Amino acid sequence: MTEAVLLIENLRKSFGGLVVTDGVTLEIGPGELHAVIGPNGAGKTTLIHQVSGTLTPDDGRILLNGTDILPLPPYERAKLGLARSFQITSVLPRFSALENVALAVQARSGSSYSFLRPAAAEAALNDEAMAALAEVGLEHRADIVAAHLSHGEKRALELAIALALEPKLLLLDEPMAGTGPEESERIVTVLKKLKGRFAMLLVEHDMNAVFALADRISVLTYGRVLASGEPDAVRNDRAVTEAYLGEELE
Amino acid sequence: MSFTLLLIQTLNGLQFGVLLFLIAAGLTLVFGVMDFINLAHGVQYMLGAYLAVMFYAWTGSFVLALILALLAALAFGLLLEFTVFRQLYDRDHLEQVIATFGIIIFLNQGVKVVWGAAPLNLPIPDGLAGVVTLMPGLTYPVWRLVIIASGLIVALILYFLVSQTRVGMLVRAGATHARIVSALGVDIRRLFMIVFGFGTMLAAFAGVMIAPILSVEPGMGDSVLILAFVVIVIGGIGSMRGAFIAALLIGLVDTLGRSFMIDILRLVMPPSPARTVGPAIASMLIYVLMALVLYFRPAGLFPAKGRS
Amino acid sequence: MTSLAADKPVPRAARFNVGVALMFAVLALVPFAAAFGPESYVLGLVTRVMVFAIAALAVDFLCGFGGLVTFGHAAFVGLGAYTVAIAGAHGVTDMTVTLPLALIVSAAFAYVTGTICLRTNGVYFIMITLAFGQMAYFIAGSLAPYGGDDGITLPTRSTLFGLAVFGNDRALYYATLGFLVASYLLCRAVVYSRFGRVFRGARENPTRMATIGYDVFRYQRVGYVIAGSLGGLAGFLLANAAEFVSPAYMSWQRSGELIIMVLFGGLGTLYGAIVGAASYLLLEEGLAGLTENWKLIFGPLLVIIVLFARGGLVGLAASVRARFSRD
Numbered sequence: 001m002t003e004a005v006l007l008i009e010n011l012r013k014s015f016g017g018l019v020v021t022d023g024v025t026l027e028i029g030p031g032e033l034h035a036v037i038g039p040n041g042a043g044k045t046t047l048i049h050q051v052s053g054t055l056t057p058d059d060g061r062i063l064l065n066g067t068d069i070l071p072l073p074p075y076e077r078a079k080l081g082l083a084r085s086f087q088i089t090s091v092l093p094r095f096s097a098l099e100n101v102a103l104a105v106q107a108r109s110g111s112s113y114s115f116l117r118p119a120a121a122e123a124a125l126n127d128e129a130m131a132a133l134a135e136v137g138l139e140h141r142a143d144i145v146a147a148h149l150s151h152g153e154k155r156a157l158e159l160a161i162a163l164a165l166e167p168k169l170l171l172l173d174e175p176m177a178g179t180g181p182e183e184s185e186r187i188v189t190v191l192k193k194l195k196g197r198f199a200m201l202l203v204e205h206d207m208n209a210v211f212a213l214a215d216r217i218s219v220l221t222y223g224r225v226l227a228s229g230e231p232d233a234v235r236n237d238r239a240v241t242e243a244y245l246g247e248e249l250e
Numbered sequence: 251m252s253f254t255l256l257l258i259q260t261l262n263g264l265q266f267g268v269l270l271f272l273i274a275a276g277l278t279l280v281f282g283v284m285d286f287i288n289l290a291h292g293v294q295y296m297l298g299a300y301l302a303v304m305f306y307a308w309t310g311s312f313v314l315a316l317i318l319a320l321l322a323a324l325a326f327g328l329l330l331e332f333t334v335f336r337q338l339y340d341r342d343h344l345e346q347v348i349a350t351f352g353i354i355i356f357l358n359q360g361v362k363v364v365w366g367a368a369p370l371n372l373p374i375p376d377g378l379a380g381v382v383t384l385m386p387g388l389t390y391p392v393w394r395l396v397i398i399a400s401g402l403i404v405a406l407i408l409y410f411l412v413s414q415t416r417v418g419m420l421v422r423a424g425a426t427h428a429r430i431v432s433a434l435g436v437d438i439r440r441l442f443m444i445v446f447g448f449g450t451m452l453a454a455f456a457g458v459m460i461a462p463i464l465s466v467e468p469g470m471g472d473s474v475l476i477l478a479f480v481v482i483v484i485g486g487i488g489s490m491r492g493a494f495i496a497a498l499l500i501g502l503v504d505t506l507g508r509s510f511m512i513d514i515l516r517l518v519m520p521p522s523p524a525r526t527v528g529p530a531i532a533s534m535l536i537y538v539l540m541a542l543v544l545y546f547r548p549a550g551l552f553p554a555k556g557r558s
Numbered sequence: 559m560t561s562l563a564a565d566k567p568v569p570r571a572a573r574f575n576v577g578v579a580l581m582f583a584v585l586a587l588v589p590f591a592a593a594f595g596p597e598s599y600v601l602g603l604v605t606r607v608m609v610f611a612i613a614a615l616a617v618d619f620l621c622g623f624g625g626l627v628t629f630g631h632a633a634f635v636g637l638g639a640y641t642v643a644i645a646g647a648h649g650v651t652d653m654t655v656t657l658p659l660a661l662i663v664s665a666a667f668a669y670v671t672g673t674i675c676l677r678t679n680g681v682y683f684i685m686i687t688l689a690f691g692q693m694a695y696f697i698a699g700s701l702a703p704y705g706g707d708d709g710i711t712l713p714t715r716s717t718l719f720g721l722a723v724f725g726n727d728r729a730l731y732y733a734t735l736g737f738l739v740a741s742y743l744l745c746r747a748v749v750y751s752r753f754g755r756v757f758r759g760a761r762e763n764p765t766r767m768a769t770i771g772y773d774v775f776r777y778q779r780v781g782y783v784i785a786g787s788l789g790g791l792a793g794f795l796l797a798n799a800a801e802f803v804s805p806a807y808m809s810w811q812r813s814g815e816l817i818i819m820v821l822f823g824g825l826g827t828l829y830g831a832i833v834g835a836a837s838y839l840l841l842e843e844g845l846a847g848l849t850e851n852w853k854l855i856f857g858p859l860l861v862i863i864v865l866f867a868r869g870g871l872v873g874l875a876a877s878v879r880a881r882f883s884r885d
Contacts, residue, residue, distance in 0.1 A: 052769055053768075053769075054765065054769075073768070073773075074765075074768040074769050075767075075768045075769075075770075075771050075772055075773045075774070078768070078769055078770055078771030079771045083769075083770075084769050086766070090763055090765065090766045091763075091766070092759050092762040092763055092766065093762060093763075094762060095758075095759065095762065099755070102755075103755055103756070103759055103767075103770065104770050106752055106755065106756075107770045107771040107772060108771065110752075111752075112752045112753055112755075112756045112772070112777070113752075113753055113780070114751055114752040114753060115747065115748050115751045115752075115753050115754075116747045116748070116751055117747075117751055117752070118747070118750045118751065119750060119751055119752045119754070119755045120750065122752075161770065165770065165771070281681075287681070334861055334865070337865055338864070338865075341864070343627070343681065343684075344621070344627060344817065344821055344825070345821070345864045347814070347817065348817070348818050348821055348860055348863075348864050349860060349861045349864040349865065351814055351818065351860060352856075352857040352858060352859065352860025352861040352864070353857060353861065354857070355853045355856055355857035355860070356853065356854060356856075356857025356858055356861075357857075358853070359851055359853035359854050359857070360854060362851075363851055363854065472811075476688070476692070476810060479685060479688070480685070480689070483681070483682060483685040483686075487681060487682075526700065526702050527700065529700060530696050530697055530699065530700025533696040533699075533700075534692065534693040534696040534697065537689040537690070537692045537693045537696075538689075538693065540685070540686065540689045541674060541686060541689050541690065541693075544674075544677070544678050544682055544685075544686045544689075545674050545677060548677050548678040548679075548682060549678075549682060550682070
């Protein structure tokens with residue numbers, strides 16, 4: 001149990017009378033890619049919010065490499081190695097792609113209380129940022145202002161930012177949302193390449209991508225884990241097929 | 251003796267609070283519904299007072315002067331809306347601040363040119379000029395009671411308008427979900443004009459009502475404007491209920507603070523420093539109150555839902 | 559939150575700006591030209607311009623780069639000025655004491671009030687900074703031993719190791735210019751530094767910054783302290799230029815003027831703050847010389863600038879340049 005990168009135990013959250021997370025327990029081992037699927041409103045994004053710290057659960061525990069992270073604000077969790085990509089693209093629109101990533105490199109290397117030296121001239125920051133951009137295939141767009149990138153490029157930039165943080169665990173909130181088939185393909189390729197380097201929690205609607213990538217899958221409905229296991233087992237689980245997967249897998 | 255003073259000052263505080271509410275109501279409506287910071291709201295209060303003085307000089311009747319002043323203020327407000335403010339609604343808050351600051355500068359000087367820099371007076375209407383004995387040994391000016399009563403009546407009317415009418419429904423919806431309202435196909439321009447005109451009239455009404463007990467002079471709207479902003483921020487921007495409660499709170503805290511702060515301080519320090527420090531603390535009391543409220547409730551006492 | 563010209567990219571690094579260098583060169587030459595005219599009037603006026611330019615720089619640093627619209631920055635100017643005046647009233651006039659003291663007092667005020675203000679955002683931030691500005695204003699007005707509402711005259715301008723270095727207007731002028739250039743270069747360096755990158759990022763998307771691992775609040779507070787100290791520096795110089803200090807320095811209208819200066823020049827450019835302070839004050843001065851009712855012109859002019867010159871004078875110049883270069 002202790003070797004789990006992420007351990008979620010009996011997590012509960014409700015808004016007024018609406019229970020959105022209902023006793024969720026989930027474990028992700030080192031290098032594992034764990035996908036969470038489920039119909040809209042099943043509480044997937046809410047789960048990500050609670051892990052990253054933008055929402056506080058009512059009950060339960062979340063351990064990152066054995067550390068209870070619930071009392072910690074988002075920036076402390078990030079320092080412990082938790083990175084996250086957002087469902088709605090959330091890069092810094094007026095920063096160049098490179099500077100977006102350099103900001104992430106800067107967050108984990110050295111102090112940011114340096115006031116006089118121009119950050120853009122720091123080769124160490126730029127090199128690492130460039131390497132992260134290259135991993136997602138954006139190196140040729142490094143100097144473009146993020147606001148001018150295409151939607152798919154912004155999603156890739158989100159990944160590059162997460163990579164630059166050298167996380168222990170990466171939370172991916174629908175990385176394929178709103179991208180065309182070609183761009184989705186590209187992101188799947190990138191994620192495949194990254195698999196094994198760190199643990200990932202993937203929330204995604206694109207079932208092809210999920211089954212292509214996931215080591216384990218948990219199915220969430222009404223805030224509960226309906227089933228959890230290896231992709232094939234989940235695919236053949238009758239309860240899952242009836243509740244949710246059937247129509248989407250045709 | 252001290253009890254009657256407390257009672258009188260409480261009534262004064264109430265009167266001041268009601269006045270602030272009349273001004274803040276329009277401000278919070280315009281701010282909440284249109285997301286428009288109108289610094290020129292204070293000069294509309296000033297203009298109401300000046301217009302009343304002018305129309306009183308022409309007609310000799312307070313009621314006529316009140317009606318004419320309200321109509322003229324409304325006309326002027328709509329003219330401003332049509333020529334300037336309309337272009338500012340989609341602009342940045344900062345740009346709104348500057349443009350409306352420019353209008354303050356213009357109008358403060360404008361009234362000086364038209365009516366002179368010397369303070370003017372508006373007599374209290376006949377029959378309402380005296381004092382009334384509230385209880386043995388406690389008399390109070392009738393006109394101040396009239397202000398309190400008229401302010402409370404306006405508050406009731408506003409409550410009815412906002413909670414019961416279609417325009418009120420749109421206003422409430424606009425304060426929280428402006429985009430949805432415009433998506434519903436409501437003529438948002440017309441809604442804005444109605445809300446703006448209404449707010450202007452309320453400010454002018456406050457100016458007319460206070461004119462008999464305050465000197466009418468250039469710049470009289472500036473300090474009131476800042477106080478009205480304090481009110482709507484404490485109350486929660488866009489919340490009529492918040493504006494009402496915060497206005498009374500500010501009116502009472504400010505008035506009572508100014509009259510009793512020295513006495514209170516003398517309980518804990520010698521009289522001489524108390525006399526020096528007292529007035530300073532009294533005049534910053536409401537700002538301390540605002541800082542405290544925002545520290546514990548960063549979106550005011552009654553945050554309109556859906557806004558951050 | 560306010561975001562003027564949101565699609566304008568943030569430059570990655572400072573470049574040598576010919577226009578800015580030229581601007582400082584002109585300022586350095588002003589005293590020579592002034593010698594042929596009403597010298598003390600011109601020196602006094604331009605010194606005042608440069609003092610407010612320093613304060614406007616601080617406001618641009620906060621608003622234009624940190625997205626923190628402050629409506630109470632005149633309080634810092636006032637604090638710096640009052641530090642000089644109060645120290646002077648107690649016989650301390652040496653700037654080796656008063657200048658650091660002015661900076662420390664304003665920085666401390668920024669630290670304490672920033673801790674409270676930065677919990678809020680948007681319009682609430684504007685209003686809470688206004689609240690603290692008003693508090694400082696009323697406290698200054700109650701300082702009976704130091705003139706109360708009427709203000710207090712300085713016994714003498716600041717001295718350096720006992721020497722009356724600010725004794726003549728020209729010396730004060732060049733000292734102010736030196737402080738202005740230093741403030742400008744400092745702001746520019748900070749904006750492009752590691753810290754500045756975080757500070758700018760917090761304006762764009764605080765949630766994202768937190769999930770990357772930045773405690774946004776602490777960075778913003780440091781930025782607030784920097785801007786507060788710059789305000790204090792402006793106050794130190796203002797007290798010396800006017801040889802007089804009064805609560806009016808801290809009124810909310812003064813804070814509003816600082817914002818207007820920055821917008822006049824163009825938000826988020828730093829040199830725009832200097833251009834803005836100069837054009838605002840010179841325009842005011844020029845119109846006042848023209849007619850007694852200059853405010854009747856000045857007010858509508860502000861409206862017109864907002865309606866027709868987006869991006870301030872710097873933005874206007876840029877769009878004019880773009881139009882010409884296209885032909």
